[in-house]
Amino acid sequence: MEPSNGLAAGSLAFKDVTVQYNSAKERVSQDGEIQDINMRKEIQFKASHVLLMGFFLWIFLLHAIGIYFFTKGFLLTRLVLDRKSECAARPTELGNSTPATFADGCWHPKTFDKAVIIIIDALRYDFTVPFSGEPHHFHNALTVLDETARQTPENAFLLPFIADPPTTTLQRLKGLTTGTLPTFIDAGSNFAGTAIEEDNLVAQLRHAGKTLVHLGDDTWHSLFPGYFDADLTHAYDSFNVWDLYTVDNGVTEHLLPLLKPVNASKWDVIFGHYLGVDHAGHRYGPDHATTNAKLREMDNVLREVxxxxxxxxxxxxxGDHGMDVKGDHGGESDDEIEAALWMFSKKGIFGRGHNGFIAPPATAKERPVSQIDLVPTLSLLLGMPIPFNNLGAPIAEAFVGSGEPDWQNLASVNALAAAQISKYQKEYCLARGLDDSVFSLPQAFLKSGFQYWQDGVQSNEGSGLFASAYESFSRYQEETLQICRSLWARFDIPSMLQGIAILSCALAVLGSYARSRSMDAELVPVYLAQMTIYAVISTASFAIVTFGIFGNGIIDAALLGFATGGIFGFTYASVNIPQSFALPFPRSFWGWLAVVLTLSQSIGFASNSYTIWEDEILLCFLSTFASVAFISSMRQEFFVERVLGMFQAGIFLVLNRFASLSRLCREEQMPYCRSTYYASSTSSTSAPWQLLIPIVLATLLPAIIKTYYQGTRSYQGAATLWIGFAARLGLLASAVYWVLDAADDNDWIAKKGVLQTSKVVLARLLLGVALVVGTTTFVWSNPCISIEVTPGLDASADREVTPKPKSVKVFGYANVHGTRYFLLVINWLMALVLLQKPMGAGAIGILTIQILALLEIIDTNNLSQSAIGPVILGLLGSFHFFKTGHQATLSSIQWESAFIALKTIRYPWSPLLVVLNTYGAQILTTVAVPLIALWKQPPKKPRLLGDVAKALATLLLYYATINLATTMWAGWLRRHLMLYRIFSPRFMTGAVVLLVVDLIGISVSIGSLRWNFASIAEVFGWN
Known part of the structure; x- marks a missing residue:
């Protein structure tokens, strides 16, 4: 044996050498005993490995159940009433001056026989109005709307169209057709899918026998299945944000022929949904030449129409919503909620009024209207009943008239809408068991409105009275809307508390397992068997109790019983098995530092400013760790360890600051933050210079990884092929992909079809090699070692040859576990680098080097058993989540990543690509967490599997703590003004991250250990 400079010799693996002087019979006997021992240890390892995976799967289920119960109580709900409005059931009689029904309409005389409703997705209001200063690309491109509204106000009007968040297309279409407010969960008797079952404008038109045609976004068909004429309707995939032309060209191609007189009898209402502007915004941002071109295309189409x-x-x-400065939407910023509404007719019946609350045409900023106001407006103009659940008010410009204001007509339509709202709120209170006295204040406005109406009918000079009636009806609608918002913001507190309790218990289980000093780390079979027995008995008992006493449904009772029974079984087994439980309090400075960093971050989520600046807080935490590690390394006994520790801490600190240069600012950080992740703050594409980042990464990163392997002479065997060739080639292929993508975006090459096909094929090959071929190779790969055997002969001076035991050197012995496992990290690295934009690829590369530097710091300071390593990995994952261009907001999700390896949406692959893009940093750190226990450990170190399990449990403990904190703060601050802007998105981010990390930890971090240990055991034997 010659252990020096990373070299060592193993005795068990080379028993034929160490026992070469024994007889053949003795050798056979010893070999048989060793084989029996190895077999027993292998069986024991496999059993422990399966039990560990079962344990962590149980933890995942606890997290999922806890999140489910809290979310069920936290996300706003409303009851969907099945009632439908009918022509024969007019909600009110307006005195004796108007009949109950009309020959040419329902409830109100209809104004139009047909309608063409065009939705230009993401049509922001300022895209449609003139701009006299230094224009952006989105200015002065779509001019026909403002032009007609100003030149012929009797024919057209243009208004800001305010959307209720969330500003996603699905929720917006629900509001635009039902006239009600969006909530996260619409609970009703028909809850079988996404189809809108409540009363809506499309259903009313269909019920009246109208022929409906839909063209464009296929979301309409999931909401209204079977409503549209099959021969004339043409739907297109809505999710392919890379495609700017197919949907728009298809809509225009079929829309214009239908408008010809020869086809007029084939349809009554056409819904055309254009997506090009929205897709251009997602891909390039609003301030881009492509967005300008799409707006000009819409301008030309509308002029033809x-x-x-x-x-x-x-x-x-x-527009169904707007877009932010990067072209994204989903939140509640002004740019996201302010769309445009334009109505046009050649009849010349529209008007502006002149009484202050209806803006005259000369104002610079038109008065905004809510999107739910469209439903009663279109219903009455087309002679339809107002949908039963509507909460909107008719848009005044459509009914006030083109000359002197027709206050009687305006008051009439608002009386109809107000009476329908009153009917709805009474039915809703009855269905919910609520006291309708909560609507007493709005009812006063309703009564005064009808009183003004009656007085106006009886008076010869009724204009002023009708105007007062209109004001009263408007106030009634506004007040009722506010009360409904508060009613639907009622949270299910018991369900929220149940979720928090389950998450808290799961946290306690993780803490007792991860950091307890006496718990059997490998969960011996007898321990888990007792826990399972107790859990099964308790599960049934608690399920019956929750179903019978607390009134939970069968499914909820079963879930609560499972969670409660499992936690009880774990606790009972821990208490009753000797030396299986101890309080998990840290006993070292590093342990307390891990606790302080975790709790400090968790407590901070109670502050909106802390949550907004979380990326900067994480930078401070990681810099603090690097500084403490530098000081600690200076105190090491051996000079080599001092230098190595200080050097790696310095690298960690410098890379931390360098990574902080990649920023994607959220709206609340302005103007104190400048985004660098994209080409500019108004573009969603990368600058040309950023294409150099993947190229530099492919050049330098494999060489840097190689130096860490060479430190223990581990750059042997599979490592030379994996790092020197496969990783370099994979990273280079990723760089080529993004060059091709930039060429496609900027039209550098004329043959776009060939270009798109080439990059998709390249991406598929790279992902296949990294995750499929790479994982398969990892399973069968040998350790990264090289064995050198010197001759066993010694020539003496008198030339007589005497026997001498053979000398065996094993290069890479000192880090045999860590270097082999890190090959799996390289596989995931190649895949995740591809799925990030170029700037994000640089952040993932920096993260990889920081992981290696952290491993060296842990080894130098002897911290492999401390909680600080997994916690710092968790902080790194959270920090680089921001550095890869993400924030805890819906609008920062890079949906276009779904098309990196695909041309169209394919389930489940498209969502998986988005998940890998969004949580790539956390995934990579989770894959790397076993290295905390494996790095620079000898082949036969005892209880190594348990050490890995504790490291993973500690990482999950960090993420579970963050999730519990964001969950509790979101519940506590549920009435906060910034709940849905800041606290709710952060809670949802923490919940999804925890579940993703759980699954990766089970399937990769723990699941891959079987082959890593088996490969090493083939050479050195089992522990």
Whole structure:
């Protein structure tokens, strides 16, 4: 044996050498005993490995159940009423001056026979109004809307169209057709899918026998299945944000022929949903030439449509939401909620009014209207009943008239809407068991409105009274809307508390297992068997109790019983098995530092400013650790360890600051933050210079990884091929992909079809090699070692040859576990680098080097058993989540990553690509967590599997603590003004991260150990 400079010799693996002087019979006997021992140890290892995976799977289920119960109580709900409005059931009689029904309409005389409703997805209001200063690309491109509204106000009007968050297309279409407010969960008797079952404008038109045509975004067909004429309807995939032309070209191709007089009898209402502007925004941002081109295309199309309309057809153009400065949406910033609404008719019946609350045409900023106001407006204009659940008010410009204000007509339509709202709120209170006295204040406005109406009918000079009636009805609608918002913001506190209790117990279980000093780390079979028995008995008992006493449904009772019974079984087994439980308090400075960093971050989520600046807080925490590690390394006994520890701490600190240069600022950070992740703050694409980042990464990163292997002479065997060739080639392929993507974005090459196909094929090959071929190779790979055997002969001076035991050197012995496992990290590294944008690829590369530096710091300071290593890995994952261009906001999700390896949406692959892009940093640190226990450990170190399990449990403990904190703060601050802007998105981010880390930890971090240990055992034997 010659252990020096990372070299060592093993005795068990080379028993034929160490026992070469024994007889053949003795050798056979010893070999048989060793084989029996190895077999027993292998069986024991496999059993422990399966039990560990079962244990962590149980932890995952606890987390999922806890999140489910809290979310069920936290996400706002409303009861969907099955009632439908009918022509024969007019909600009110407006005195004796108007009949109950009309020959040419329902509830109110209809104004139009037909309608063309065009939705330009993400049409922001300022895209449609003139701009006199230094224009952006989105200015002065779509001019026809403002032009007609100003030149012929009797024919058209253009207004800001305010969307209720969340500003996602699905939720917006629900509001645009039902007239009600969006909530996260709409609970009703029909809850079988995404189809809108409550009363809505489309259903009313269909019920009236109208022929409906839909063109464009296929989301309409999931919401209204079977409503549209099958022969005339043409739907297109809505999720392919890379495609700017297919949907728009298809809509225009089929829309214009339908408007010709020869086809007028084939349809009554056309819904056309264009997606090009939205997709251009997602891909390039609003301030881009492509967005300008799409807006000009819409301008030309609308001019053609206007020219083809007749007087009996209403034209409505609107955006379902806006977009932020990067072209994304989903939140509640002004740019995201302020869309545009334009209505046009050749009848010349529209007007502005002149009484202050209806803006005159000369104002610079038109008065905004809510999107739910569209439903009663279109219903009455088309002679339809107002949908039963509607909460909107008719848009005044459509009914006030083109000359002197027609206050009687305006008051009439608002009386109808107000009476329907009153009917709805009474039915809702009855269904919910609520006291309708909560609507007493709005009811006063309703009564005064009808009183003004009656007085106006009886008076010869009724304009002023009708105007007062209109004001009262408007106040009634506004007040009722506010009360409904508060009613639907009622949280299910018991369900939220149940979720928090389960998450807290799961946290306690993880803490007792991860940091207890006497718990059997490998969960011996007798321990888990007792826990399982107790858990099964308790599960049934608690399920019956929750179902019978607390009134939970069968599914909820079963879930609560499972969670409660499992926790009880774990606790009972821990208490009753000797030396299986101890309080998990830290006993060292490093342990307390891990606790302080975790709790400090958790407590801070109670502050909105802390949550907003979380990325900067994490930078401070990681810099603090690097500084403490530098000081600690200076105190090491041996000079080599001092230098190595200080050097790695310095690298960790410098890379931390360097990674902080990659930033994606959230709106609340402005103007104190400048985004660098994209080409600019107004673009969603990378600058050309950023294409150098993947190229530099492919050049330098494999060489840097190689130096860490060479430190223990481990750059042997599979490592030379994996690091020197496969990793370099994979990273280079990723760089080529992003060059091709930039060429496609910027039209550098004319043959776009060939370009798109080439990059998709390249991405698929790289992902296949990294995750499929790489994992398969990892399973069968040998350790990263090289064995050198010197001759066993010694020539003496008199040339007589005498026997001498053979000398065996094993290069890479000192880090045999860590270097082999790190090959799996390289596989995931190649995949995740591809799925990030170029700047994000640089952040993932920096993260990889920081992981290696952290491992050296842990080894130098003898911290492999401390909680600080996994906690710092958790902090690194959270920090680089921000550095890869993400924030705890819906609008920061890089949906375009779903098309990196695909041309169209394919389930489940498209969502998986988005998850890997979004949580790539946390995934990589979770894959790397076993290295905390494996790095620089000898082949036969005892209880190594348990050490790995404790490291993973500690990482999960960190993420579970963050999730519990964000969950509790979101529940406590549920009435906070910034709940849905800051606290709720952070809670949802923490919940998803925890579940993703759980699954990766089970399937990769623990699941891969079987082959890592087996490969090493083939050479050195089992522990």
């Amino acid at each position: 206007i020219a083809m309309l007749d007087k009996n057809t209403l034209l409505v153009v609107m």
